[in-house]
Each structure stands twice: as structure tokens, then as C-alpha cells.
Amino acid sequence: MTADITLLQGDITTIAADAIVNAANSSLLGGGGVDGAIHRRGGPAILEECREIRRTRFPDGMPAGDAVATTAGRLPARWVIHTVGPVWSAREDRSAVLESAYRRSLEVAAELGAASVVFPAISAGVYGWPAESAAEIAVDTVRSSPFDGAVTFALFSAEMLDHFRAAVVAQNRNRGGNPAG
Template sequence: MTSITLVQGDITRQHADALVNAANSSLLGGGGVDGAIHRRGGPAILAECRALRASRYGKGLPTGQAVATTAGELDARWVIHTVGPVWSPAEDRSHLLASCYRESLRVAGELGARTVAFPAISTGVYRWPMADAARIAVEAVRTTPTAVEEVRFVLFDTSAYEAFARHLSGR
């Protein structure tokens, strides 16, 4: 059984086997969590991302998929990059957001990771409403079979932490 914990803080300061990066499809860094992971992790992450773009992901990583690289200078073994969907009031893309969590757990399992730290995927510049993102994330993690022992949601601020806490407790 996978335990789920919540932490308020900076995902780049976490110690875990794998840190999940809310990446953009280019895999070449960006803003928010993506930029922070690339900055703190150093050039080794970008080098592996460039190699992935030159081989398997020439057109970029598709939304809802996940791929791993080294964690560089982060306190982890791997970074699992996943591309969240942009929120749309006109189209239900929740299956893509859930896929980010499921695919990241699948990759983590293949790597042998026992602890995985997730950010609140798609809630920054992709504008996914926090309460809905928390519901989707918690449900996806709870229902995905995995050998991962601990999933840690690392939430940047109090409102994100509280939204995830409400869904984790079933309120």
C-alpha cells in the first residue's frame, strides 16, 4: 500500500528517489517548477533532456506522458518529467492530468523508485483550478497500482496544501 503525505515547500529541496517535474513538452526547461528543477539540478538534466529530444521525442514529450532523466545536483536519483494539460473551461482534459500521475508512477516503478515527490501539476501557468487538480491527483495516485511506497505531494503555498489536504482526508 502506497502512503500519501503532504508537505508545504519547495520540491527542489526534497529528498526522494524521484522528483516529478511539471515540464513543458520541449523538455528544455521553462518557468515555475520546471525552471526551478533545471536551475537547481544543473546542466546534467538539460543534457539528458536534449538527448531525449534528439532521439525518442523529436516533437516533444506528449501531454500526459512521462520520461526520466538523472536528477543532477538534486537530492534524488531521478527526475521524472511529465507534461500536464492546459486547463480549458470548454474541454474536459482531466484524463490527461490523471495520466501525468499514473505515467509518472509507472516510470518510477520501472526505475525501482520507492519514494516519489510530486508538485501540483498544471496548476501554475497552465491555470488548472487547484481544488480540481488536487481531487484528480489524489484519486489518480490512490487508484494506480504501483510498487512505490511513498508518494509525497509537495505544495508550494498554504492554499495548495489545504486543497490537497481536503481531498486526501475525503472532505
């Protein structure tokens, strides 16, 4: 069984789910983009737990490709799963690290007992990952994961949504499924 994937354009901080994935930086202390929005909307309880995780588990910062969970604070979710995606590099293939960010997030979701997870397009913002490649890696990794809950990709632009739709169609075609997604 594979995850049921839903795609939508929208603000990840407004979508109800068991877990919302934060495209965090290694400090886990907030930042710009999705990370900043999640910390602002979720409130200080998220930052408090992130500080404790930094103090006890990752004093030098969480490595790219890993994931941890905190409360969701005031978000419409039970948990926030923080993952650090890689910065895009034309000289070094970091695809395995991006795959790991999705895979580890789903492993953490399963450990928590989450039945629904909402992802942003990890690394496809300020970290510069090309949209088409980011979408392909995200969809392929989620579909190959043993996680069997509902997965939603909340994408920040119509263009990113189009890349994810194309990745779902291509993946369905490759698996012999319904090309419409």
C-alpha cells in the same frame, strides 16, 4: 496496497526522494515555475539528458500525459521524472490527460525501482488548472495506482496544501478510511 501519501508546503527541489517529478513543458528544455527551478538546482546534466530524449524519442516535443526519466543532477534524488500536464480548458475536459501525467509518472518510477516520489501540483500553476480539481485528480490517481511506495506532494502555497488536505480527507471518507488522512 496503495501509496502512502504525505503532504507538505515547500520547495520540491530540496526534498530527498528517489524521484522528483517535474511539471515540464513539452520541449523538456526548462521553463518557468517548477520546471525552471528543477533545471536550475539540478544543473546541466538534466538538460543534457532532456536534449537527448528530444533528439531520439520526442523530436516534436513530449505529449501531455506522458513521462520520462533523467538523472537528478545535483538534486537530492536519483532521478527526475518529467511529465507534461494539460493546460486547463473550460470548453474541453482534459482530466484524463492530467490523470495520465500522474499515472505515467508512477509507472516510470516503478520501472526505475523508485520507492519514494515527490510530486508538485501538476498543471495547477501557469497551466491554470483549478486547485480543488487538481488536488482531487492527483490524490485519486495516486491512490488508485498500483505504486506502493511513498508519495509526497510538495505544494507551493498554503492554499494549495489546504486543497490537497481536503482531497485526502474526502478520498479517505469515500473509501471508508480515517478521514484525518
